[in-house]
Amino acid sequence: MTAPPPPLLELSGIGKNYGSVLALRDVGLVVEAGSISCVLGDNGAGKSTLIKVVAGLHAHDTGSYRISGEEVHLSSPRQALDRGIATVYQDLAVVPLMPVWRNFFLGSELQRGRGPTARLDVAAMRATTREALLRMGIDLRDVDQPIGTLSGGERQCTAIARAVHFGAKVLVLDEPTAALGVKQSGVVLKYVAAARDQGLGVVLITHNPHHAYLVGDRFLLLKRGRMAGSHTRAEITLEQLTAEMAGGSELAELSHELRRAGVVPADPGEGTEPTT
């Protein structure tokens, strides 16, 4: 190999305020093609804020954001989309009452004819939606049903398939497994891995270190808007990741307090040993 190409995404020293709320301070993130970068952290740690910066929904206040080596300052989701960054938000960004195929093509509709006769190419969109979903291994009953009637997992997978279909280079997923059962989480993670195998760079946000460790290549830990750790897969075990995520010594202290108060029995459970 010659000089390695710059990573797909490279954020460093990123800071973001919401008025007086410092949501992010000095955060860095690297996303390479064909790999999965996981962002972990507690509620309110700033995970969603970070990906909103990546997706162009909010501009960052400090730091630098480079896409394929080029410094950018995004001010709308369209700009991110045009650079191949597709985001599946926590609330999924689908319109529940609209049919699956209309949602699939929303904002990127296929048309026939020009000028005033321009019209939707409905047949092509229906067929393409079916095929694109099938290629990701999603076997939908009916692309005409309102997307709100799909299960949570099916909806996630549809959103992922949409991003892959529209030639995304980077796929950003905000807690895709948060509301899902064990089996459906597995299915979604499988599609995340499928997207990676197609050469996409993936940013996966999650609460769950087990899910992250199943597929992740890099792990970024956020705590109250700051970086609390950044590891490659080789550097860290699942146990260490879990412990670090849970707050290590903080959790040991918590379990001590709870035990004193008589809330939990003596056994503190797994993942509470303080680590390095």
Add this chain to the structure above:
Amino acid sequence: MSGPDLLSAGDERLAPRSAVRRLMARPELGALVGAVAVFLFFAVVTSTFLTPGALGTVLYSASTIGIMAVPVALLMIGGEFDLSAGVLVTTAALASSMVSYQFTAVTWVGVGVSLVVTLGIGLFNGWVLTRTRLPSFIVTLGTFLMLTGANLGVTQLVDGTVATKSIADMQGYRSCAWLFAGSFTVGGLTVRATVWWWLGLVLVAGWLLLRTRFGNWVFAVGGDADAARAVGVPVGRTKIALYLGVALCAWILGQHLLFSFDTVQSGEGVGNELIYIVAAVIGGCLITGGYGSAAGSALGAAIFGMTSKGIVYAQWDPDWFKFFLGAMLLLATLLNSWVRRRAEHG
């Protein structure tokens, strides 16, 4: 096309969707049932309802509501209201009449200036809404009050009374009257020009909604504006376009009012905005946006026309009209929500 066929043939979870099922999922189903019921009711109860003369009157009455119910329905699907739609019709008529009377003696000039003024007000509504992100209820309530006052005030200033002066003797009056207020008779059935405008608008709006990218965006901004924005839909521009649609139709109906009577009463139109909204809702539009149809709004307007005239033909006290409409609205809303739940979870 082997892919889709393979899929639909091979999926045991997909119960065959019967024709009835598909019909059930249509937003205008409730309105269709209601319209047929109202029609049959008055056909049986009155002896005159089925005569060509009465049908012409009913059609005309429906068309004057339907012309506005179409854009109001589209706007509602897009997630917004326009409380100024009723008085805007009067504004359009007044502007046309006054410009023609005061500045030229050519009615077409007034008609053109009125179009600009009316579209300007629609643009104002849409622009303020997207800029301030205030609820459309507040923004258009503001325009409603301002226009109500301005209609009366400006007419008083210019003409010294509550009505404009007649423009019947002006150049262009006859061609304008033909276009906006003409009529022709076939076999005793008199069809007014508004009926054609109405039909044309329903067809265009239906095509826009279901077969164009713009229509996709209308459903999306009404269904979930944030989701639409996140996938790159221009939410603000879509909503502004919908307000321009309301203005355009208000202009058409305003010209009709002017050219069928040659003067305009400046206090007219107040309260009609609610009638348009009710027609859209009876037609299957979801008050919270994201669901509905143009054809449904036409059925809603037809129910209005049949009821308001049917009550007269049945020689009842016209006061019962409002009662009947209120009941209709409640029924339609209940039916809509039931049909929609079936459509979503059936």
